[in-house]
Amino acid sequence: MSAEQPLSQSAVDTEALQAMLSQAGNDIGAYRQYLSDLQEELRQRFYDEQPVSELVALRSARIDALLRCIWDQFEWGDDIALVAVGGYGRGELHPYSDIDLLILTASDEHSYQDNIERLITLLWDINLDIGHSVRSIEECRQAAIDDITIVTNLMESRTLAGNPALHQQLMAKVGPDKIWPSAEFFRAKWDEQIRRHRKFANTEYNLEPNIKSSPGGLRDIQMIGWVVKRHFGAQSIDELRDRHFLSQEELDTIKDGQDFLWRLRFALHLIAGREEDRLLFDHQRTLARQFGFEDDDNKLAVERFMQKYYRWVQQLGALNDVLMQHFDETILRACEAETILDINPRFRIRNGHIEVTNDKVFEKTPSALMEIFVLMAHMEAIDGVRASTIRLIRNSRHLIDDEFRADPRNKNYFLRLLQAPSRVALNLRRMKRFGVLAKFIPAFGKIVGQMQHDLFHIYSVDAHTLELIKNISRFRYPDMVKVYPMACRIMQRVPKPELLFLAGLFHDIGKGRGGDHSTLGAVDAREFCEYLGLPKRDTNLVAWLVEKHLEMSSVAQRKDIQDPDVIRDFALTVGDQQHLDYLFCLTIADINATNPSLWTSWRASLMRQLYAETRRALRRGLENPVDKQEWIAETQMAAIERLEDYGFTETEIRETWAETGEDYFIREQVDDIVWHCRAIAQRTRPGDSVVLVKEGGLLDHEGATQIFVHTRGRVGLFALLAAALEQLDLNVQDARIYNSGTGYTLDTFYVLDANGESIGDNQDRINQIVAYLKEQLADPNNSAELISRRTPRQMRLFSTPTRTSMATDLNKGHTVLEVITPDRPGLLARIAQIFNKYRVRILNAKIATLGERVEDVFFLSDENNRPIEDPQLCEDIQRAICRELDEQASKSPQ
Incomplete structure (x- = not known):
């Protein structure tokens, strides 16, 4: 119907x-x-x-x-x-x-x-x-x-x-x-809808939504019609208005929303030339043009189009929620005995659901629009909101104006909600669903339904924000300790969780305006905290968190966190333990709310390691930085003591380390140095390649598989190894290259399998990796065999030009190259081949895959182990990488 x-x-x-x-x-x-x-x-x-x-x-x-x-x-x-x-x-x-x-x-x-x-x-x-x-x-x-x-x-x-x-x-x-009978019919159809919504993660905000079956889609409208027909014998949803189940405004919303979705579905069918209900990336840009949207400096046309779609389905989904609950009360629970518990003159609980005591509550006491969410957050006896009260809240939103926002009672209610021991995320979600949050924080209203057209951000900005809030709440649940062990422990000692929730609410609120959203959001956050009357210290912390919310993940994924100088610089940024604790929890919640499928044990280990090393630096005192030579000497002596237990002499050990660079002893753990040395000494024939595979250590890259290669150095070696690892369907996350003066190279790779997991203790798989790598290294004339696999449909649609940047750090003795490009098979090996062509050495590589794109960082030197100081050479390298990768993308199998 x-x-x-x-x-x-x-x-x-x-x-x-x-x-x-x-x-x-x-x-x-x-x-x-x-x-x-x-x-x-x-x-x-x-x-x-x-x-x-x-x-x-x-x-x-x-x-x-x-x-x-x-x-x-x-x-x-x-x-x-x-x-x-x-x-x-x-x-x-x-x-x-x-x-x-x-x-x-x-x-x-x-x-x-x-x-x-x-x-x-x-x-x-x-x-x-x-x-x-x-x-x-x-x-x-x-x-x-x-x-x-x-x-x-x-x-x-x-x-x-x-x-x-x-x-x-x-x-x-x-x-x-x-x-x-209508009661059984309604129960069965409601269960059917719940199962259908679950298939789409109970959210309207899928990257490629189904306009028929996703929450808020056409099926939800049809669901209302089916119940109306079965229970009331009605032929039109219009009769719900006559029976006072719907207001005229709500009826108009349903009709206008259906008309929009019908036009969208009609257009989709014409574009696809077949029945198609999925808003695939293939079609979103075409539809955006057809519906009259254009790019501007702040948003793409497709982002504007999808924001309109998401706002419509959110409205329709919210109406469906109200009506389903109304039907539940009218059809399923009509004969139930009622239990009523008075809370105060404005609210009472009827059979577990809160309701107003009369229809004039919000009109007479507008602050009750905030109070109701505080009551639900603090009272476990409340399961939800009665449908009639939800409708009254929606119809009373106009009362939330400047005068309402200036009322101290409403500021206090909002703070009390954030300070609740549980159900903060649930009630902020209700506030958003009922349209209250966007009215109380107008800047939040601008990001409702706002989407970023990529594969990394799988939620709209508002949905992502509330998912982040939910993640912060999870850190307080005992059953989450196994999933987020460090975040849960830290959350227990965060003195004011409400500041973390505030930072979460504002961290992305500046998106879509142009400019740096972190800076814009920090300004908004500061103004809102001052408006709430928070102490200056708390206000400064929230604004700082918003401004720096990307800093920790950026350092962990793009910088060499084995370098004491990197740790010290980051420690200077956070300043003290409290800022580090808040930032760590916000960062973990943010990454998981952006795209949970990309949260791997590898990324978790990087975050834990950065946190641990920064905490040590803060305890030691920022005025007492680590002395590199002392670090190196301590590492070497610890390794020597361990190796002597295995029968090695110090002279033998130091001969093995002959002309091995200092970085090896700074960036490698003592356990791994011992592991490497024993394997090199035990090889069958001098000159044979050594290939070792094991799980990462307890802290250093736990959850990734470590592959160590000791072999004779030669031109193209890194490209050969990168290509071989890709042939083995392994994704490189981190690479450390150490060249010794003896003509040998020590390479360490941290890898994950195609599912983003470590190899673990799968001995057959380990044996396969070792055998294949040794086979590739055995032939001195062997070169990289680049793979060419079919590019996934979604990634083909985000084929953007490669971007690079290059900077030389004379103090650290290396040049840093960043490459941002669409992900594709054989990428790392192709870049390595270009380094070979220009006689550039790779010292370290940080690999980050973010949806459809990669952001790889390479630490380089020239063939004399010096930073690359020639500007023309830097320019040539970057042009060659862009040309090679973009040409390869245009030729890759479709």
Whole structure:
């Protein structure tokens, strides 16, 4: 059932159509031409901006005429009928929607088998996309008893041809007084909706949403119609307004929202040339142009278009929530005994749900619009909000104005909500769902539904923000300790969690305005904290967190956190333990709320290591930086003591380390140095390559697999190893390259498998890696074998030009190159080949994959182990990388 009845069949000249089609007889070509002309007419009318409600009804009426004409080509009695069911039964057909038919017979003895087979074959031959069933009245009744979907389809059925009395008999047998009483029907359909929503993670904000089945989509509108029809016997959602289940404003929202989604679905069908309900990236940009959106300095056209979509489905989803709860109270719980608990003069709890004591509560006491969320956060006895109160909140949002926001009571209520021991995230989500949060914090309203058109940010900005708040809340749950061990421990000692929630609310609020969103958000956060009347110290902390919320993940993923200078610089940024604790929790919550699938054990280990090293630096005192030579000497002596236990002499050990650079002893753990030295000493023949594989250490890169290679140095070695690891379907996360004066190289790679996990203790897999790498290293003439795999569909759509930047640090003795480019197979090996061409050495590599793109950082030197100081050489290297990667992207298999 639609929100309004579309174009009636009488608006189509059915008699003229019947006459024209009758002349076609059994001419398949004529029927095909008829359907082709119909599709072209629909296309033209749509692009001429004819109302889409008329177009879906027009196709339905034209198909009616075609089917009646074809039906009449066969001999039938009065004991059979052709019935339209489902969406076609409602008279709604988009350009490529299935045409669902029921051939209804009076008895189980199907005496028209030959004619039915010829009919169906003819419909297929003329390229009509039908779904059909052949059932007697009794078979339909039994099937409907067993399957809620069938009874739903039959509710929306109508007779196309044949004896209409059969359909009337059927409807009498499947009515709510015979099967599926309205209460059972509603419960089953609601459970069905819950399962459907769960498939889409219970959010409207999927990157490629399904406009029919995702939360807030067309199915949610249809759900309302089905319940109305089954319970009230109504033919239109309009009757909900007459029964005071809907206001006129809500009814208009449903109708306007359906019209938008119908136009979107109609356009999708035309673009795809088939039935398509998914808003795939392939189509989003095309639709954005068709719907009149254009790029500007702040947002892409596609981002504006998707924001409109997300705002519509959020409104429709919220209305669906209200009505489902209203139906629950009216249909399922109508006869339940009521338990009422008074809270105060404004609110009471009825059967676990909070409600206002009268309809004038918000009008008389506007602050109650904030108070209700505080009560729900602090009172465990409250399970939710009564539907009538939700509607009253929505209808009272206009009361939240400048005067309301200036009221000290409302500021206090908001702070009390953030200070609640639990359910902070849930009630902020309710505030957003009911439209209160965007009114109370107008800047938040601007990011509602705002999407970033990439594969990294899988939620809109507002949904991401509330997901971050939920993650912070999770850090206080005992059952989350195994998932986020360090964050949960730190959260226990955070003195004011409400400051963390405030920083989370504002961390991305500056997006979409142009400029640095962190800086813009920090300004907003400071103003809001001052407005709340927070102490200056707290205000400064929240603003700092917002401004620096990307700093910790950036340092962990893009800088060499084994370098004491990097740690000291970061420690100077955070300043003290409290700032470090708050920033760590905010960062972990932020990364997981951006795209949980990209939160790997590797990234977790980087964050833990950066936190631990920074904490040590803060305890030691920023005025007492680590002395590198002392660090190196301590590491070497610790390793020597361990190796002596295995029978090595100090002289043998130092010979093994001959001319090994200082970085090796700064960046490698003592356990790993001992592991390397023992393996090198124990190799069968001098000169043989050593390949070792093991799990990362307890802290240093826990969760990644460490691969150590000791072999003779040669041109192209790094490219060879990078290509070999990719052939093994391993993703390099970190690479450390140490060249010794003896002609050997010590390379350490940290890798994850294709699923973003470590190899673990899979000995067969470890043996395979060792054998393959040794095989590749055995031939001195072997070169990198670049792989060429099919590029995934989504990544092809985000093929943006490669960007590079290069900077030389004379003090640290290296040059840093950053490469930002779309991800693709063979990427690391291709970059390494360019380094070979320009005789550049790789000292270290930090690999970060963020959705469809990578942000790789390489620490380089020239062939004399000096920083690259020639500006022209730096320019040439960058141009070569951009040219190679962008040309390869254009040629990669599609």
